[in-house]
Amino acid sequence: MRIMGIDYGDSRVGIALSDLLGITAQGLKTLPNKVYSKMLDSIVSLIEEHEVGLAVIGMPKNLNGTLGIRAEVTKDFAGDLQSRLPELKIVFQDERLTTVEATHFLNSTNTRGKSRKAVIDTVAAEIILQTYLDTDAVRRKGEI
Numbered sequence: 001m002r003i004m005g006i007d008y009g010d011s012r013v014g015i016a017l018s019d020l021l022g023i024t025a026q027g028l029k030t031l032p033n034k035v036y037s038k039m040l041d042s043i044v045s046l047i048e049e050h051e052v053g054l055a056v057i058g059m060p061k062n063l064n065g066t067l068g069i070r071a072e073v074t075k076d077f078a079g080d081l082q083s084r085l086p087e088l089k090i091v092f093q094d095e096r097l098t099t100v101e102a103t104h105f106l107n108s109t110n111t112r113g114k115s116r117k118a119v120i121d122t123v124a125a126e127i128i129l130q131t132y133l134d135t136d137a138v139r140r141k142g143e144i
Contacts, residue, residue: 001053005129014121025129058095
């Protein structure tokens with residue numbers, strides 16, 4: 001079973017997938033979010049195509065850990081996804097500062113201009129998913 005990482009945003013949605021063993025995250029693509037229903041259809045298709053059993057959705061918490069308006073919008077998106085795929089397990093992963101981390105990564109690889117805009121959300125989804133995978137691996141070892 002693969003795990004999908006999702007960085008949900010008003011303009012774009014970053015998508016990442018785990019390897020088959022659930023050890024590493026790889027960026028897959030960034031979807032435009034201009035027409036919500038079309039974006040949701042695209043995610044459902046990707047989940048079915050890649051046989052995803054778990055979706056890890058970035059939860060945009062405020063820096064102090066509270067949930068704001070963006071968190072409610074993200075929960076609504078998760079609810080819509082769940083209604084389309086009732087068998088899909090959905091978990092939330094704190095995504096504070098993932099865009100900052102993605103920006104630092106893209107700076108280190110000298111990714112600029114249109115290339116940067118096209119991949120920043122995918123990189124953020126990859127970070128969200130890898131953070132979940134790393135934390136889950138520690139949990140399975142009984143270290144948390």
